[in-house]
Amino acid sequence: MLKKVTWIWTIVLVLMASVLVGAESREYDIVIVGGGGAGLSAAVEASSAGASVVVLEKMPYLGGSSLLCGGGLAFAGTDMQAEEGVEDSNEDLFNELMEVGGYQNDPALVQAYIAHQLDTYYWLKDLGVIYNFLETGGGMKIRRMHRVKPAQLIDTLAKAAKANGATILTNVAGKRLVRDSATNRVTAVIAEEDGKEVVFTARKGVILATGGFSLNPELLGKFVPAMANAKATVGPGSHGDGLLMGWALGADLKDMPYIKATYGQYPEGNNPNAREMVYYAGAIIVNKAGERFVDESINYKAIGDVALLQDDGVTYQIYDEKIRQYAHETRTRMGILEGEGMVCEADTLEELAAKVGISPSGLVATVEEYNKSIKQNGYDTKFNRTGLAAGVGDLLTIDEPPYYAFPSTGVILGTYCGLAINDKAQVIDVFGEPIDGLYAAGEVTGGFHGSGYMSGTALGKAVIFGRIAAKELTKN
Numbered sequence: 001m002l003k004k005v006t007w008i009w010t011i012v013l014v015l016m017a018s019v020l021v022g023a024e025s026r027e028y029d030i031v032i033v034g035g036g037g038a039g040l041s042a043a044v045e046a047s048s049a050g051a052s053v054v055v056l057e058k059m060p061y062l063g064g065s066s067l068l069c070g071g072g073l074a075f076a077g078t079d080m081q082a083e084e085g086v087e088d089s090n091e092d093l094f095n096e097l098m099e100v101g102g103y104q105n106d107p108a109l110v111q112a113y114i115a116h117q118l119d120t121y122y123w124l125k126d127l128g129v130i131y132n133f134l135e136t137g138g139g140m141k142i143r144r145m146h147r148v149k150p151a152q153l154i155d156t157l158a159k160a161a162k163a164n165g166a167t168i169l170t171n172v173a174g175k176r177l178v179r180d181s182a183t184n185r186v187t188a189v190i191a192e193e194d195g196k197e198v199v200f201t202a203r204k205g206v207i208l209a210t211g212g213f214s215l216n217p218e219l220l221g222k223f224v225p226a227m228a229n230a231k232a233t234v235g236p237g238s239h240g241d242g243l244l245m246g247w248a249l250g251a252d253l254k255d256m257p258y259i260k261a262t263y264g265q266y267p268e269g270n271n272p273n274a275r276e277m278v279y280y281a282g283a284i285i286v287n288k289a290g291e292r293f294v295d296e297s298i299n300y301k302a303i304g305d306v307a308l309l310q311d312d313g314v315t316y317q318i319y320d321e322k323i324r325q326y327a328h329e330t331r332t333r334m335g336i337l338e339g340e341g342m343v344c345e346a347d348t349l350e351e352l353a354a355k356v357g358i359s360p361s362g363l364v365a366t367v368e369e370y371n372k373s374i375k376q377n378g379y380d381t382k383f384n385r386t387g388l389a390a391g392v393g394d395l396l397t398i399d400e401p402p403y404y405a406f407p408s409t410g411v412i413l414g415t416y417c418g419l420a421i422n423d424k425a426q427v428i429d430v431f432g433e434p435i436d437g438l439y440a441a442g443e444v445t446g447g448f449h450g451s452g453y454m455s456g457t458a459l460g461k462a463v464i465f466g467r468i469a470a471k472e473l474t475k476n
């Protein structure tokens with residue numbers, strides 16, 4: 001109790017001090033902190049309902065991880081799926097999301113996603129967002145990942161928000177939340193602009209949309225020590241600012257132990273496109289001893305966990321010419337990997353192993369055992385791999401030269417955990433009560449994914465919950 005009184009007074013004093021030293025104050029209905037997919041979707045939704053809105057973005061440009069990402073959005077029952085003969089439904093999506101999340105996810109949040117997903121697909125389409133193609137992503141059994149170009153998505157959202165009258169400020173960092181000492185309501189954000197403090201007062205509420213904390217080793221180490229020094233390829237503002245701001249007000253945190261690395265990233269450099277899951281087209285994954293260590297058809301984040309435990313965390317996707325051709329038909333980045341010289345090629349497995357530094361005898365024995373098992377049983381008995389991805393798709397033997405090796409490791413592409421929210425996107429405190437006036441959306445939140453992540457639902461969650469938060473704040 002004493003602690004609570006102390007921090008409330010600290011915030012009140014900070015605000016009073018700001019006023020005394022003449023900090024500028026500006027007033028809006030809604031203050032949104034973070035200008036990525038979640039923040040901009042909230043801005044479009046709120047401004048279209050007539051609210052006065054400001055988006056604070058700490059970087060010189062908008063987009064965050066949403067701009068860097070693969071642009072996959074998981075939707076079910078769309079016209080695009082119907083045109084391509086893909087049958088999908090809310091029920092299937094709900095069940096698969098719960099399964100992928102290990103039933104650790106909050107069904108109320110998954111249900112909220114389901115309730116708004118199809119409407120959001122058409123909302124984006126009506127705004128002018130272009131869906132380029134459908135794909136099967138990690139953790140899904142059918143093609144429901146609708147690919148957009150991230151830059152086109154961000155540009156469309158930013159233009160729509162501005163056209164509705166929203167104010168979008170870059171190079172302005174949210175620093176602290178202000179709570180009214182009498183009502184306990186969150187009423188403002190103290191931010192830094194040009195080295196000066198500015199108080200952005202929110203008449204209706206504040207939405208935290210600051211993304212994840214993949215670039216904050218101290219925070220990573222606090223929750224999952226093994227990830228503290230893992231490679232991360234994310235938006236440059238991913239330091240967990242919003243998480244800390246909400247946490248400081250007593251917000252509960254969800255899904256923190258489940259931070260995972262995505263498997264399939266080229267170990268060198270920092271190119272977000274140097275990543276491919278050839279294993280979902282039939283490749284096997286081996287370590288430096290040439291040994292397989294996992295069922296390659298499981299979720300790529302679960303593979304990331306075991307891959308990081310291998311010698312140096314570096315492993316190899318191994319495949320032959322027919323798998324390469326199938327990967328070219330079904331995957332998107334094969335051309336980039338080959339064009340940039342990341343894939344090693346050889347006429348024999350021994351030669352391939354020697355070129356990349358794997359044990360030649362180990363690799364030959366592994367491939368022989370794998371091929372034999374598929375021919376004899378129709379599946380791999382060693383790790384019980386029964387399909388290409390999520391148990392679906394016939395396995396292919398590796399026996400048509402040339403052979404290929406793509407060195408791969410796990411990379412953090414997002415933290416997918418954080419502030420507890422309810423199905424209205426209100427931030428929930430450690431006692432299960434909503435923090436009045438405080439909402440959060442996107443990667444800064446936890447509870448939706450549970451212990452695993454289905455491709456396309458992080459960007460999907462950002463857009464959907466950004467809209468939910470804005471709708472809640474503008475409904476009266």
Ligand SMILES: Cc1cc2nc3c(=O)[nH]c(=O)nc-3n(C[C@H](O)[C@H](O)[C@H](O)COP(=O)(O)OP(=O)(O)OC[C@H]3O[C@@H](n4cnc5c(N)ncnc54)[C@H](O)[C@@H]3O)c2cc1C
Pocket residue numbers: 033034035036037038039056057058059061062063064065066067068069070071072073074172173174175209210211212233234235236237238239240241242272413414441442443444455456457458459460462
């Ligand atoms: C390489 C890569 C590929 C991915 N591919 C996919 C995919 O295909 N499908 C999918 O579903 N997900 C994917 N993800 C994950 C997904 O992109 C993100 O989880 C999602 O876009 C997060 O959206 P967001 O708006 O919550 O956060 P962001 O897009 O990261 O936006 C947060 C913004 O807040 C700003 N900010 C931070 N702190 C402050 C502060 N204090 N004040 C003001 N502004 C602040 C940041 O600079 C940033 O611009 C991928 C991620 C990466 C990195």
